[in-house]
Amino acid sequence: MERPNEVVIIGGTACGPKAGARARRCDPQARITIVEQGEDLSTATCGLPYYISGIIDSQSALVARRHDFFKDVMNMEVLTRTKALAIDREAHKVEMLNLETNQVSTIGYDKLVLATGSLPAVPDLAGRHLGGIFTLTKLKDANAIRNLISPPEIKKAVIIGAGLISLEMAEAFVSQGLEVTVVEALDWVLPALLDFEVAAYIEKHLRAKSVNLLLGQRVIRFEGDGNGWVRRVITEDAELEANLVLLALGTRPNTSLAQDAGLTIGSTGGIAVNQYLQTSEPDIYAGGDCVENVNRITQQKMLAPLGSTANKHGRVIGTNVTGGCETFPGVLGTTIAKVFDYNVARVGLSELQAREAGYNVVTCLVPGYEHATYYPKGKEILVKLVAEKSSNRLLGGQVVGPGETAKRVDVLATALTFGATVDDLANLDLAYAPPYSSAMDPVHNAANVIRNKQSGYAKALTPMEVKNKLESGDDFILLDVRSPGEWDTCRLEATQAKLLPLRELRARLNELPKDAEIVAFCQTSVRAYQAQRILEGAGFKRIKFMEGSIAAWPYEIYGKANYSSSSWR
């Protein structure tokens, strides 16, 4: 009888158990062992913010499968509380430490799977080891935070970093009655994911939810009380009282085992793998947060520490360690997070990332509604697309707001997978009925705005460009083409501002000097673009519209910006 294939998996969170389960289904005879430092397998770490907020009430809900499932159903050997110490590539052996008994043992493998995950990035700052300073990657972190914030006198939380977990945790802390300050070294929230103006749209919402944002500020040190508990966060400009500090500066791949074994580590810091998810040693596979991925747009390497990617890796690895041949095609940096009442989603390259990667880009910034405007309770979304100027090829998208955004970003992700152009996007046959979308979805409209720019019909300035012109005191007309009622509700306060409703524009053309530079705006830019075309048709030469208009204006505004503009039709 043939000797069974020996598969050893190190790491039991997402990629590891998935690889094991898939390997078992592919090869009923394989001997599969899973080695995990912690007590549980298949912990849903993505759910930790919701466990802290109380939306998920029991920690058992976060453990997807109990040990005995892996033993009884999957016929795997499960070694929890066991730490892999070293890999002997030559002998195909792993040295392990039982954390309960402190005994060291070895296990042989034919195929080894590294699913060692990631570690929280921790800044080297004075006071970093004070009590009350946390990272959040494990259930025990979440339990410690829950315990600390349960007494009502714990009132002030400071979150360092403004990434996804930071903002999810801001919501969790606010829901638990804490005052929350987020400190971010860069100039806007979610800087690795969003462009400035899209982030600014979310910042308004965070501030409306009482989150204090300190942007463009570095933390200098933490100060504690006599008992060794944190009491203050000192930044470049501020001293913040704090009963709790969350370090949410992202993660880095946990590669020490791989590195010690001499496996190749990529320039991103993740374990280098090929399309079969093999490391530089063909009998050792790696997946999940510890590896680097291929960006399907740029073909560059990138990190993508997400449960979704880890699970897909697991299936590929499970297939391949049992004699199959499956490939993993890479990732798009697709990301979504619930940030209070906003759905924040993005995919591909941001404008900043695209420019840094050397693309000549064309973008759009398009407000829209999640479904037909006449169907009640529709909520706003804001769509930014980034495309390559020379080819119209989509490079990325950001879709955020109180309305539905997951669908739009998943459509963009699917389109990006196949190298779609904005022309392709504009004619996608997406599902339409009034409760779900408009006849022209915001994705279609956004694609068409880029096409209108490319064809020379639409001439736009970004809100940032308009702001610069206002601040430089430029001589131009900032033409508000909304209705007088909308003007009364809110407006951009500037000496250059002039109200001339779109409906009256053709009749009152003589009020505008033909040679003036004019920038039209409205609520969402639909009317402003129309105004641009009317004025150009009438012989005006220096006319543009402001993209996104009031709905996407990232700065202060006079009055209430989020009003319904349906009355103007």
Add this chain to the structure above:
Amino acid sequence: MERPNEVVIIGGTACGPKAGARARRCDPQARITIVEQGEDLSTATCGLPYYISGIIDSQSALVARRHDFFKDVMNMEVLTRTKALAIDREAHKVEMLNLETNQVSTIGYDKLVLATGSLPAVPDLAGRHLGGIFTLTKLKDANAIRNLISPPEIKKAVIIGAGLISLEMAEAFVSQGLEVTVVEALDWVLPALLDFEVAAYIEKHLRAKSVNLLLGQRVIRFEGDGNGWVRRVITEDAELEANLVLLALGTRPNTSLAQDAGLTIGSTGGIAVNQYLQTSEPDIYAGGDCVENVNRITQQKMLAPLGSTANKHGRVIGTNVTGGCETFPGVLGTTIAKVFDYNVARVGLSELQAREAGYNVVTCLVPGYEHATYYPKGKEILVKLVAEKSSNRLLGGQVVGPGETAKRVDVLATALTFGATVDDLANLDLAYAPPYSSAMDPVHNAANVIRNKQSGYAKALTPMEVKNKLESGDDFILLDVRSPGEWDTCRLEATQAKLLPLRELRARLNELPKDAEIVAFCQTSVRAYQAQRILEGAGFKRIKFMEGSIAAWPYEIYGKANYSSSSWR
């Protein structure tokens, strides 16, 4: 000075106004005239069911833009209450009748746009002209229905046909306190859109909402009272009392004007157009419900009478009648409807359509959850995919249920646009966070089920095949691998049924005869597939699992099928 381009548009609902607006933005100097029989332009006819249900409370909400908008802003000539009588292709003229004054006039065109829409299909049945029998395509139909049902004594509505509008209207009528019967000649609801087992899943929901379904029955005639009002609907097998009858048998393209002008009509009954949406006469364009479209999968012609398609047509036509050159690539038959608490969506070819088109197919039927199971309030969805067996190419998808389905179908629509395979689908980098999806989305899981079938790992029977085996009294074991608690809650009653929980399967293999035919099932098929692989690994040769299991079982069941199965993990 050059003579302006004369553009005449016939039809003012969706494609026509869109074409006009686009033409205006492309050509400020064109003379654009829009000719419409009714009183309003841009009526949102897709909203009519919601206007009748009261979700949309005012009819003005359904008129997207008033006349003066088209005149003042778009600088178009708007001729409402005007009927186009005939086209003189030679002279480039249209003869029109003013329905107010009964005056006939002519208008010349350089480019003519036919956006004449569709007409309700009406059966030639006795009693068809009785009062209280309606079709629903216009605001005045909706107002007449609203008026009729407002007195509380109007209690019984019969809907003929079980298409999209039928089911939307069933919900509207039930919400207004009516008893509703839907009569359908074919054997399941939404027969043009869904396969039997997916439709059956929706039929359970309709019945739970007190909708009476008479399937596989033709209507013979209508009977009225002495005042000429409908009182009874006589079908092959039943006599139904009725105070109101809605004829919802779909629509047919309104092509009489085109036909009289000698333009080519396609075999589908729609006006034939090329990719530029030109008819057989190059100066006449056509779009919206009156034309036929190219199915992007089969490249066959099909009808696609939807506001979404009409709007896209409008943009293409508006570009092309003003000297541009844009193409319309075709449609995928993407459709969505809210049916009470279910979101019913589909795209591409159903299994039936694919087989009729000659494809050798592989399918899957996969229940899943809209988001992470541990995040609260997740609702179920059911995914059916259809792929080409030889190539793994996706051909279509049906996604239905109380959970989110629009996103999944839009992802499939985007994938179909680019000829994606199920392998492509399985590795799509879709947006993942617990409130929005699972790490492996139901789309991924469904794609992987097909891949598992193709690779020979998964061996499945459909619920219909299992039902047939049960009814034929086949000698096999219907192996329920759920927990005893689940068995107590609901089960398939059959002499062949045997409970053997997955967790105990490996230990109790000796209870199963090695040579027996075994069909495993559970709640969603995840455990059943696992059981299949365990039994095969143990040397069993005749083992399959039932796709969709209890969640997708389209027949009677003993007990309550919709329980949470999270306890089994």
